[in-house]
Amino acid sequence: MPKQTKLRIKKSGAGVEIMVLVTHPMEAGSEKNGETGQVIPADYIEKMTFALNGAVVAEARMSPGVAQDPLTVIALRQAAAGDRVAVSWRDTRGEGGTTEKVIH
Amino acid sequence: MKRRSFLKGALSITAGIGLLRSPGSLAAPGPADAFAARSEESVLRILFGDARAIAGEAVRIVAPIQATRGKGTPFKVICDLNGVEMIAVVTGNNRFPLNTYVSLSGAEGYYSTRIRVERSSTVTAYVKAGGDLYSASTHIKVNRGGYGMHFE
Secondary structure (H helix, E strand, O other): OOOOEEEEEEEEOOEEEEEEEEOOOOEOOOOEOOOOOOEOOOEOEEEEEEEEOOEEEEEEEEOOOEOOOOEEEEEEOOOOOOOEEEEEEEEOOOOEEEEEEEOO | OHHHHHHHHHHHHHHHHHHHHHHHHOOOOOHHHHHHOOOHHHHHHHHHOOOOEEEOOOEEEEOOOEEEOOOOEEEEEEEOOOOEEEEEEEEOOOOOOEEEEEEEOOOOOEEEEEEOOOOOEEEEEEEEEOOEEEEEEEEEEEEOOOOOOOEO
């Protein structure tokens, strides 16, 4: 299944919430396939970076302790209309995703 | 010529050994070590050194009281203190207690994620702000799925 990244910016109080939903299995590498008995290789997001107008404002580190299709949310108070939010992530297989949006 | 290339080779091998050895002996423990740690104490030592957490009102958690094993459990941490640098989520009874953490450099003291809780456990949010460490805990009961009656 393709690993898709969705970014949503929600106004909340004085600032905004940055909500990121990634379609991702977050496999630990310790589970077995029920039918074939083979170990499902590890495949999980290790790092997700949030930037505001090109400057990193948050960097999340993850493990298989985060469930599949993770929804990750951070909050920014000093963000105004016209500011650019960019999010990127990378997983243990070297795959990743990048998406960005302008606040309006 | 032969002697030169031999020397070059020897030099690069020596440099290589130096590089290989450095992570274990010299460099500070990194994220991989924190996630590989098997106990909450070692997670805390790697992430926060000797800092003692102050439990109290500074940190708020929004999470359900029960969950299904392996399924995403919403977990939200809110801390209104100024200068929040890091928020970590630790599930004491998981095989690898550290679920996730976020380093903040401009974002507010807020982190929401969906964690896996393997069996009933206390889940603690640790927040580093202004050089101090704060925490708040909640207990999440885990059932095997189905109707929420088979707690582990």
